[in-house]
Amino acid sequence: MTSKGERTRNQVIALTADLMNEQGWLGVPISQVMAVSGLQKGGLYRHFESREALAYAAFDHAVARVRDRLIDSLTGCETATEQLLALIHAYQPEDGPVPLPGGCPIMNVAIESDHAHPGLRERAVDAMSRWRSLIEQIVLDGMRRSELRKDIDPANVSAVLIGGLEGGVMLSHLYDDPEPLQAAIRHLHHYVEHDLRRHAPEDGTP
């Protein structure tokens, strides 16, 4: 059971996440949040103690929405290779566009906030580090089970996969064209299959 106040709060957070992710985590004025949410300033500040508190809640919500989609993609995957491929393809599923207008909220904050907003930046670093850790854990498990090669560095793999995908998102966003991200996905799929997955040697030794 959620109260009417909680429902309103959650609606404002979701609207603000869409708005700020598309138009800027720093730049969107509170007047625009008021216009989109239909709340007056007093109403907004009953739910959030400051613009900053609202931006933090909206950023956490945006990250959670992306993360949920990525985690959902792992359902039914058994091997490390399957898991990595599912996460890669979840960046551009066939059933629809990204779950958030404006692309990846972590990249948007990373690029936009520089040193202007240490609080948002810190949240972006935390969210990226959790995303990298998830991939590194999958890689480590795959190495332990001898599915993946023993000579790979999990931190390296997470940088290559996430960097490649985020760069593809940026290019597709710039051109308003799915192709650059699809090229990144095809390339990283090949990387997982050919450079990370352990292939049995041809002489048959295990």
Next chain:
Amino acid sequence: MTSKGERTRNQVIALTADLMNEQGWLGVPISQVMAVSGLQKGGLYRHFESREALAYAAFDHAVARVRDRLIDSLTGCETATEQLLALIHAYQPEDGPVPLPGGCPIMNVAIESDHAHPGLRERAVDAMSRWRSLIEQIVLDGMRRSELRKDIDPANVSAVLIGGLEGGVMLSHLYDDPEPLQAAIRHLHHYVEHDLRRHAPEDGTP
């Protein structure tokens, strides 16, 4: 020979490029440009007809600075492989950091401006397309000379290389750590050497 007026104009453009690339192409107010350049509003508007005209000149300057560094890296390269590797490594040369504070100006505008500023966005698309064309021309030449494999798609290669590098720049920028970009560079070096370069078949046929 440049006149004093031209020198002042060029200095303001260079200062504004650094400032806007680090703090936002849309967000930096003209008052901050005045503070950094030491010019009054009247002085600024004698050189630039609007904030927009100044931002365009600064963006073109920022892109030219990055492009000059990339083009310089091609000096002395003969094969397509050498040229592609030189461009990849030019993203993080050993002799110093990127030529511009705040990272890649094209990515910054791509992420920051969305639909808020179609003029800057159009300039970012043009700059990115020139950068992609340079890589695609090198790849085509390499394919014609049988240095590179015949079955590769130049547009695919430019998306993978630029997306991978830009994603690495973003991660290194977020963490303030050169390692993610270095991981991208090592990965793309391997991609050029192993997936693009044509290796003579082992049976000795040409």
